[in-house]
Amino acid sequence: MGSREGRGQPVYNFDEKIDNSKLWGIRYDFRRISPFLTQESVYQDIIPLWVADMDFRTPEEVSAALIQSARHGVFGYTEPNGSYFNAVLAWHSRRYGFDFSRESMTVSPGVVFSIALSIDAYTQEGDAVLIQEPVYPPFSEVPRQKGRKVVVNELILVDGEYRIDFERFEAQIRDEKVRLFILCSPHNPVGRVWTAEELHKLGEISLKYGVIVVSDEIHADFVFTQASGGRIPRHTIFVSVDKRFQENTITLTAPSKTFNLAGLQASSAFISDKELRSAFVNAYKRSGYSQLNCAGLFAAYAAYTYGDRWLTELVSYLEGNIRYLSSALDKAPIDLIKPEGTYLLWLDCRKLRLNDRELKRFFIEKAGVWLHSGGVFGDSGKGFMRINIAVPRSVIKEAAERINKSAGDL
Numbered sequence: 465m466g467s468r469e470g471r472g473q474p475v476y477n478f479d480e481k482i483d484n485s486k487l488w489g490i491r492y493d494f495r496r497i498s499p500f501l502t503q504e505s506v507y508q509d510i511i512p513l514w515v516a517d518m519d520f521r522t523p524e525e526v527s528a529a530l531i532q533s534a535r536h537g538v539f540g541y542t543e544p545n546g547s548y549f550n551a552v553l554a555w556h557s558r559r560y561g562f563d564f565s566r567e568s569m570t571v572s573p574g575v576v577f578s579i580a581l582s583i584d585a586y587t588q589e590g591d592a593v594l595i596q597e598p599v600y601p602p603f604s605e606v607p608r609q610k611g612r613k614v615v616v617n618e619l620i621l622v623d624g625e626y627r628i629d630f631e632r633f634e635a636q637i638r639d640e641k642v643r644l645f646i647l648c649s650p651h652n653p654v655g656r657v658w659t660a661e662e663l664h665k666l667g668e669i670s671l672k673y674g675v676i677v678v679s680d681e682i683h684a685d686f687v688f689t690q691a692s693g694g695r696i697p698r699h700t701i702f703v704s705v706d707k708r709f710q711e712n713t714i715t716l717t718a719p720s721k722t723f724n725l726a727g728l729q730a731s732s733a734f735i736s737d738k739e740l741r742s743a744f745v746n747a748y749k750r751s752g753y754s755q756l757n758c759a760g761l762f763a764a765y766a767a768y769t770y771g772d773r774w775l776t777e778l779v780s781y782l783e784g785n786i787r788y789l790s791s792a793l794d795k796a797p798i799d800l801i802k803p804e805g806t807y808l809l810w811l812d813c814r815k816l817r818l819n820d821r822e823l824k825r826f827f828i829e830k831a832g833v834w835l836h837s838g839g840v841f842g843d844s845g846k847g848f849m850r851i852n853i854a855v856p857r858s859v860i861k862e863a864a865e866r867i868n869k870s871a872g873d874l
């Protein structure tokens with residue numbers, strides 16, 4: 465890490481390559497999960513750019529909080545106190561100009577856990593849950609596992625940009641009697657940061673039909689104003705668009721993507737409506753889960769309190785990675801979908817004319833890069849791959865070279 469003096473100069477060194485391969489992190493631990501990789505040699509050389517965590521160290525204040533707690537050495541059941549709630553609320557207020565109330569906030573071990581609780585709390589078996597594919601796989605898996613009917617409102621790709629088919633959205637809600645809508649904002653994997661107008665339309669339709677909105681805003685802190693060109697994206701908290709949306713919305717946020725804390729499991733749910741909140745809290749109690757992991761709370765508190773500058777520099781570094789990848793892939797028959805947000809980029813590989821399985825094999829066996837197959841995000845993701853760019857630039861460079869070379873050999 466460099467000197468902290470000189471306000472304008474970058475302080476953090478995201479170029480540093482950290483060897484994470486000896487940890488139990490799933491990104492590097494291919495052997496447990498891959499149907500493709502069995503040989504040690506292949507395992508060693510592959511560049512893992514799939515699961516959504518980063519290769520960067522969290523801010524040092526976060527590590528310091530964990531070290532301090534480890535030195536203390538007592539890890540009893542822990543409840544967040546007023547300072548914790550204030551730190552989380554202040555983060556959302558200063559970054560998004562929205563003041564969630566203290567009483568609306570509940571902690572939860574994870575966003576997917578909160579999605580599962582919402583499904584338990586607000587729907588019954590057989591009820592319809594609407595999602596917008598291609599989308600983060602638990603959006604379909606969790607409701608399906610719980611016996612809900614999943615209604616897919618596919619996003620449409622127009623002139624290289626994903627859009628919402630609002631007419632179809634409304635018709636599906638009406639005809640399929642949708643009870644709950646899981647919104648991904650910003651959207652993983654297509655990288656859209658929905659505009660206030662788009663969110664307003666979604667909210668109006670949801671209100672009109674009494675649909676409960678679960679707004680997953682875990683990627684809110686990654687919005688790229690430089691790399692996208694054209695419209696300048698800005699994250700808008702869904703409920704901030706119209707006061708009435710507070711009546712039917714569960715907002716989910718977390719420091720886990722933002723500060724690379726996924727393994728520590730701490731997130732927030734904001735529910736203004738009293739009845740919805742008590743149904744959520746009851747579902748939480750029924751789940752058998754009580755206090756969060758204390759380390760997660762300490763880390764989240766430190767991140768939300770001290771992490772602004774680190775995040776600003778990180779986002780700027782990621783924009784550099786996007787610019788680099790975008791120009792490097794110019795030579796390959798692969799189109800990068802314009803990324804507005806999230807550090808997960810969506811590659812249109814349809815010109816390679818490979819099916820989903822062949823594509824995955826191509827990237828692993830020929831290029832030596834491990835990406836997420838588009839088909840995992842729904843049928844409309846087939847022919848696409850998702851790449852995680854939250855790694856040092858040298859790794860992006862190596863990955864781009866490998867992809868270019870292998871695509872050229874096809």
Ligand SMILES: Cc1ncc(COP(=O)(O)O)c(C=O)c1O
Binds near residue numbers: 576652683
């Ligand atoms: C949209 C989205 N929601 C939720 C999660 C996971 O959240 P958690 O680990 O808090 O369950 C991810 C992780 O990639 C994600 O992309």
